[in-house]
Amino acid sequence: MPRVIYIHPNGERSEAEVADGQNLMLAATGHDIEGIVGDCGGVMSCATCHVIVDPQFLEQLPPVSDTENQMLDYTAAPREPGSRLSCQIVMNAALDGIAVRIADPQL
Ligand code: FES
Known part of the structure; x- marks a missing residue:
């Protein structure tokens, strides 16, 4: 299975x-990775799954x-050029090894 690296x-x-x-x-939530909240369940209404993707x-x-x-534009931590909502990043084989930094704070 492809792997993701979460940087705290x-x-x-x-x-x-x-x-x-x-x-x-x-x-992240399934693996008890701290810092990604995902309040809305992935329907893009909370922005508590903010990550910054490795360029x-x-x-x-x-x-x-x-x-x-x-x-x-409504994330708790400032938006950066690599900012994405992790609920919108769908894993596939080409993304094996993707590194995402967990934005802080999320709320
Ligand atoms: S989980 Fe709410 S916007 Fe991603």
């Missing part, structure tokens, strides 16, 4: 195997939708 605000790293088709918010992988992601773009 203190620099520690957590790795998790993620099934194809699962989003990185659900993968190496950013171009491999589908473009930000209008709704995601709007929600990224």
